[in-house]
Amino acid sequence: xxxxxxxxxxxxxxxxxxGSGLKMMVLGPDGEPLNERLREPxxxxxxxCEILPILERMVAAQPPFDRVAAGFPGVVSNGVTMTAVxxxxxxxxxxxxxxxERMTGAPTRVANDADxxxxxxxxxxxxxxxxxxxxxxxxxxxxxxxxxxxxEIAHHLYRKGNTYEExxxxxxxxxxxxxxxxxxxxxxxxxxxxxxNYRRLFLGGxxxxxxxxxxxxxxxxxxxNRAGLLGCIHLWDSVGGTCR
Numbered sequence: 001x002x003x004x005x006x007x008x009x010x011x012x013x014x015x016x017x018x019g020s021g022l023k024m025m026v027l028g029p030d031g032e033p034l035n036e037r038l039r040e041p042x043x044x045x046x047x048x049c050e051i052l053p054i055l056e057r058m059v060a061a062q063p064p065f066d067r068v069a070a071g072f073p074g075v076v077s078n079g080v081t082m083t084a085v086x087x088x089x090x091x092x093x094x095x096x097x098x099x100x101e102r103m104t105g106a107p108t109r110v111a112n113d114a115d116x117x118x119x120x121x122x123x124x125x126x127x128x129x130x131x132x133x134x135x136x137x138x139x140x141x142x143x144x145x146x147x148x149x150x151x152e153i154a155h156h157l158y159r160k161g162n163t164y165e166e167x168x169x170x171x172x173x174x175x176x177x178x179x180x181x182x183x184x185x186x187x188x189x190x191x192x193x194x195x196x197n198y199r200r201l202f203l204g205g206x207x208x209x210x211x212x213x214x215x216x217x218x219x220x221x222x223x224x225n226r227a228g229l230l231g232c233i234h235l236w237d238s239v240g241g242t243c244r
Contacts, residue, residue: 013062013104014232015055015070016113018042019086019135019170020206022051023229024058026065031120031233035063037226046087048094056103068106069232071113072096073136075150079110085155085165086136109235112150113228114138114204119147120231121202121223129198132205132228133185137165141196153192164188173207182214189216204228 009029016023020042026034038058043050074083079097084090100108118130118140125144131153132138139153154165166172167184176184189201203211204223211222 010066010236011064012233012236013059013065013068013106014229015068015100016116016228016232017051017070017072017087018113018206018228019046019073022054022058024055024062025229026063027230027233031230033230037229038062042087047090048088048099049090051087052099052103055100059104065104066106067236068100068104068108069116069235070096070100070108070110071116071228071232072110073113073134073138075152076110076112077150079108081110082150083152086169111235112138112140114151115140115147115149116231116235117204117223117228118142118202118231119234119237120227121204121221123200126199127196128200128202129192129196130202130204131192133168133203133207133211134170134205134225136169138205141198158184158188158191170207173210178210182211185211186214186216189214189220193217 012027014025014027022040022042023037025037028034040054072081073086074081079095081091081094081096084092097108097110114130114132117132122128122142128142130140137154139151141148141151155163158164158167173181201220202223204225204227206225208222
């Protein structure tokens with residue numbers, strides 16, 4: 001029996017590369033999970049040489065799949081990782097999509113991880129913004145479901161010489177404490193609303209649950225971090241360079 005005969009449509013191996021964890025699962029034709037999420041901690045030295053063998057072991061434990069989609073925490077262009085602020089500089093210029101294709105023998109698409117997460121949660125109407133609160137800060141912008149790729153709000157100036165990531169990333173949460181971190185989140189949300197005039201803002205990522213006590217506008221929605229994997233199937237909804 002071939003892979004294609006195992007389901008009524010293609011199965012997608014979904015991969016989410018994070019600063020603290022590497023996640024993976026297989027999604028069915030309609031995006032439904034076909035197995036339990038597998039997670040391994042991101043190694044302390046997060047170079048390709050350290051991470052890629054872990055991914056190979058994780059792939060070997062997955063059920064059959066037909067194609068691959070991965071989210072990566074940095075700018076991605078045509079499958080090549082162009083930045084990796086919360087991983088290691090060795091990722092800069094690495095053709096991640098080509099490596100995954102060779103490793104799995106399946107066609108592969110790679111995009112920024114926040115862009116991928118947003119594809120799982122947005123309504124597809126008007127201007128929508130996604131922020132992922134984790135090791136760093138991810139961002140995705142969509143207009144009538146069309147993605148504006150690699151926005152990277154994280155490294156734009158927030159206030160007093162600090163970037164958004166410097167006050168909203170995990171290191172800032174540890175340094176500032178939850179109360180002050182929450183205050184910065186509330187201020188950043190107001191600032192970004194003025195900048196983008198979005199219809200809805202979605203907060204995801206591993207630290208999004210810490211935003212539940214924040215005083216946020218009604219058009220802000222907190223979503224599950226699992227969207228980082230579930231959104232992978234939507235990379236195959238589109239065509240062209242945005243997807244890879």
